[in-house]
Amino acid sequence: MTSTxxxxxxxxxxxxxxxxxxxxxxxxxxxxxxxxxxxRLQRHNRRxxxxxxxxxxxxxxxxxxxxxxFVLATGDIVLICKSTRRKTLDGAAALIRYLFHDDPLAQHxxxxxxxxxxxxxxxxxxxFLAVVRRLKEAQERRLAGEVVRRxxxxxxxxxxxxxxxxxxxxxxxxRADLSNVMRRQAVWSLVPGARPQRLFEELFVSIEELGQALxxxxxxGNDRWLFQYLTQALDRRxxxxxxRDYPGLAGGLSLNIxxxxxxxxxxxAFEDYLPVRARGKIVFELQLADIWSxxxxxxxxxxxxxxxxxxxxxxxxxxxxxxxxDAGQLGVDYLKLIWEDGLLALDTDEQQEFRLAxxxxxxxxxxxxxxxxxxxxxxxxxxISLFQGWYLDRLARD
Numbered sequence: 001m002t003s004t005x006x007x008x009x010x011x012x013x014x015x016x017x018x019x020x021x022x023x024x025x026x027x028x029x030x031x032x033x034x035x036x037x038x039x040r041l042q043r044h045n046r047r048x049x050x051x052x053x054x055x056x057x058x059x060x061x062x063x064x065x066x067x068x069x070f071v072l073a074t075g076d077i078v079l080i081c082k083s084t085r086r087k088t089l090d091g092a093a094a095l096i097r098y099l100f101h102d103d104p105l106a107q108h109x110x111x112x113x114x115x116x117x118x119x120x121x122x123x124x125x126x127x128f129l130a131v132v133r134r135l136k137e138a139q140e141r142r143l144a145g146e147v148v149r150r151x152x153x154x155x156x157x158x159x160x161x162x163x164x165x166x167x168x169x170x171x172x173x174x175r176a177d178l179s180n181v182m183r184r185q186a187v188w189s190l191v192p193g194a195r196p197q198r199l200f201e202e203l204f205v206s207i208e209e210l211g212q213a214l215x216x217x218x219x220x221g222n223d224r225w226l227f228q229y230l231t232q233a234l235d236r237r238x239x240x241x242x243x244r245d246y247p248g249l250a251g252g253l254s255l256n257i258x259x260x261x262x263x264x265x266x267x268x269a270f271e272d273y274l275p276v277r278a279r280g281k282i283v284f285e286l287q288l289a290d291i292w293s294x295x296x297x298x299x300x301x302x303x304x305x306x307x308x309x310x311x312x313x314x315x316x317x318x319x320x321x322x323x324x325x326d327a328g329q330l331g332v333d334y335l336k337l338i339w340e341d342g343l344l345a346l347d348t349d350e351q352q353e354f355r356l357a358x359x360x361x362x363x364x365x366x367x368x369x370x371x372x373x374x375x376x377x378x379x380x381x382x383x384i385s386l387f388q389g390w391y392l393d394r395l396a397r398d
Contacts, residue, residue: 094320358383358384
């Protein structure tokens with residue numbers, strides 16, 4: 001396909017960024033910028049699809065704060081927006097960090113700015129301009145043929161899952177009996193002074209045990225998008241098992257599922273078998289990264305699932321990402337918030353901001369991974385009454 005003259009003259013993102021920063025020279029008041037150093041991620045996390053999902057996840061901030069977004073040739077992303085609070089940008093950074101949580105870059109403390117750098121352009125304009133100039137100069141050197149070589153992280157003990165070996169792993173999983181790696185964990189309704197009441201049970205496959213039992217030579221979670229493809233195969237196995245083993249659905253049940261699975265022939269076959277009255281007992285749990293990879297597909301699949309009587313849950317949300325997620329627009333019935341010990345260290349202002357963020361969520365919030373009593377106390381103080389975790393399981397048995 002040939003390019004039109006106008007397409008051929010489109011300047012690279014680095015040049016557009018420098019031009020925009022020059023434009024802000026006399027209008028820098030209230031402007032903030034974040035440079036996400038995604039070029040420092042491991043190679044398998046820097047694919048175009050990964051970067052596009054990261055950019056999609058920042059679009060809400062761009063719209064709300066008259067922002068601009070630049071995806072550079074290296075994979076770095078620059079977000080510039082006006083009249084936004086530092087905490088909002090910290091939340092956006094936490095959202096992108098969560099997207100790449102399996103990469104070493106996103107796992108350690110970012111005090112040195114290894115994952116991202118924040119600039120207040122009223123005070124840091126000259127420093128930011130110098131950074132942007134260096135980015136453009138580096139891109140020009142690359143275009144001139146200079147190759148900058150970067151070393152990869154040390155090899156992992158187990159072989160990373162790659163496209164070449166994905167088919168082998170899928171074949172093993174499709175032939176295996178998954179009964180030994182399937183687990184159930186309840187979501188409980190709990191108010192102070194009362195015993196936990198079971199709301200529904202989550203049915204899931206223990207990925208760690210699956211890898212140890214069926215694919216010990218591979219590290220299944222090293223590539224998020226290959227792993228997502230792998231979980232789609234697991235979705236199909238779990239649905240077929242439900243058809244065989246859980247025809248009555250005596251209690252409520254939740255399933256981790258991919259958007260693509262909801263639109264698959266296997267799901268249509270599952271629906272044909274499932275009694276209509278049982279649909280209201282099923283909750284489908286979806287990951288934010290999967291939703292953002294194709295929002296249009298999710299909105300279609302989610303609306304269809306809701307029309308058919310199912311309920312939806314947004315799984316694995318962290319505190320800093322909470323203000324950036326429009327649960328109402330996504331149409332979810334539940335939002336599963338990850339318990340972190342750092343919640344106990346929130347100061348008074350942060351606690352108030354957290355409560356306000358919770359109050360703004362139209363869905364019911366489930367505090368998940370509650371393995372200690374402090375999680376329940378904190379959740380109750382924040383107005384949360386739904387919990388999931390081993391501590392609740394033990395409490396219900398006592």
